Amino acid sequence: MTAPRKNFLAYFARHVGKICTRRMILENVWGASYSKELQYLKVYAYRIRRKLHDEDGHFLENDPSVGYRLVVADN
Template sequence: MILGHVWGPSYANETHYLKVYAYRIRKKLHDEQGRFLQTDPSAGYRLKATGT
């Protein structure tokens, strides 16, 4: 769903793109353990809000 909306319908099935961008975002956030950007198998990716 994200792929189709962001990159267009021709990329809707290219899930590797999304995995690469999630990896790059985690790397920039220094979030190797997935504390901020979480992978939810049933929903996709989720940005976790913190109290700080």
């Protein structure tokens, strides 16, 4: 199995600009049996944001009622 962190970011790269529900992310990255493990998302989002120097969530946005979205900066 590939590292979940890589799968986590790759999932967002395939869905750039779209809100991805927590359930969609969990099922596609970790598998259907993890669909209710919300803590996984919080931890991985935190780690990815730290690595990207995005602690304020400008690149990986959080919609508390739905999920997350990867945002591409306009150049």
